[in-house]
Amino acid sequence: MSATPLLQIKNLKVYYYVEQGAVKAVDDISFNMELGVKMGLVGESGSGKSTMALALMRMIKPPGKIVGGQMLLDGTDLIKLSEEQMRQIKLSRLAMIPQGAMNSLNPVMRIDKQLVDGMLDHNVIMTKEEREKRVGALLEMVDLAPKVAKMYPHELSGGMQQRVTVAQSISMEPDLIIADEPTSALDVVIQRQVMETINRLQQRLGLSVILIGHDMGLMAQTVDRLAVMYAGKLMEIGETRAMFRHPLHPYTELLIKSLPVLENKGVFSGIPGITPSLLNPPTGCVFHPRCPKAWDLCEKTTPPFTEVESGRWVACHLNTA
């Protein structure tokens, strides 16, 4: 692999300060990501996956705060940048596809204007013809008809709106796109359509994509690497296929087992217990109260996040002891 990964997250901590104390939404997370990779970040609600996405975009708002760590994009620590420097990087190097397209498009602005809005804001100088050409090219890349340029968001279906936000995100050909549950509001067929559009663009433009979500099925279908988050911490990270075939962390294992597949009709196995409060997380391993394989060490010591084989990291005493 190349010398420096595209993205290096080192000991990132994001806390929300509320009356009762600090909610550790992202607690000491580290991972690397190479250029051209699609990585999935899965977790249940409250696992900190969306906070992770917002942190990468430096969009954490009070009472939330990035309290420690580094986020290196091509060696530049995003946390150290000024607001203005960060604004320059957004869209041009690092872009986001939001969860609900219907809430992120301007209802009273035509699509063509919304597509070039970000570019103009980044002082890209274009003639009128160049602008039209760019809009046409962007729409084509996401399989939308040229006439969409002159339409308003309400004239488009949910899937088409979401593809407009995909077009926006690639308008300045960034290196990394963060997609936060881009298809969770869409039907299966439209979901597949949008994901296939993102996949194709990823290959064509050589982008890296972080896909955030809770749907393991969608992850299995789309990403190369998978990172599993639980209660603000990373449990496991590795190649998607390897993780599904042979999960190392008990949480990953249970999560995969709980999924309905064609072969095991009528078998329902959930994960007993509930997700812990992030205000007052369990001692030791955060998963130990729900873990069927936990022993006394798990309650006392937090397992280190270690590389057990090339590219495969796990935070579990089973794999280090």
Next chain:
Amino acid sequence: MSTPLIELKNVTKIFGGKKDFTVALEDMTFAVQENFPKIITIAGESGSGKTTMGMLMLGFYQPTIGQVLFRGQPLSALDRATMFQYRREIQAIFQDPFAVYNPFYKVDNLLSIPIKNFKLAKSGAESRELMEEALERVGLRPEETLGRYPHQLSGGQRQRIAVARALLLKPKLLITDEPVSMVDASLRSTILKALRSLNRDFGVPIFYITHDLTTAYHISDYIIILYRGSVMEVGNVDTIIRNPQHPYTKLLVASIPWPNPDLPWGGAEDMIQKSQVAFKAITGCKFAPRCPYKFDICDTKAPELFMVEHDRAAACYLYRDHEVLSREELSRVFPEA
């Protein structure tokens, strides 16, 4: 045959005014017999009419054309006592485990109010006992649940209380509208399991309304696939998911994201691209504008349901050589096992 518990008779539901309207459900005839302890999925994408069908059966929507009957009597004409019986015998579980609770009341209310209304307990102690028993049945610890406010419980816990409520009332029919779509993956199977045991152990028939074919396949016995208000395919869930026949069902099944990297999305590419067609009134088959197998007749006349096999039917001219399943006899493909 005895009088069905609940029956939709040529029901059409139209939303909107004279000029700008949407046909949410078109000419639906369907009956549920009492003591038919099966789980039937009503599946489709948004706009398919699946929720409308549930709302009509729950009496929350009035049909534009046709009738909804409870034990042979139209819902609109039930007397007080029968209405009371209807409200008790037909129960619902909704999608959003947050919206069904009043944040100012303890979660106990969801259970104690029906006990009071339907006079299920003679004393406070007995009522408490009923509540505890129901909670334990769905895998909740009463001491960790009762006395709490909704915000103190997780979505999964709240949804299980809703199942406990249904259990308490031992309804004749339970209508669940996307009961697990807002619940985390690790808890989904717990809720599905609770629904399933309600069905198997107490013989409660369940209508499982969903867009998610994976959970539908797992929990149900039969499935009705709707598209823009009309039935596309209907019958045994195993045969339909494993070997779909209607082009629309093929498209849906091909787009299921199975949690297995070795089972990738495949097939139906030609249909995937065509799903941008504008929503307008269609005289023939609703799916014709997207269908790669389209015949001329598809544009002019909607197909009947054809019996593809003994336990399923598809509304598609590809199967016109097969016997026609009359709309009144839809439940013929739901043989009692």
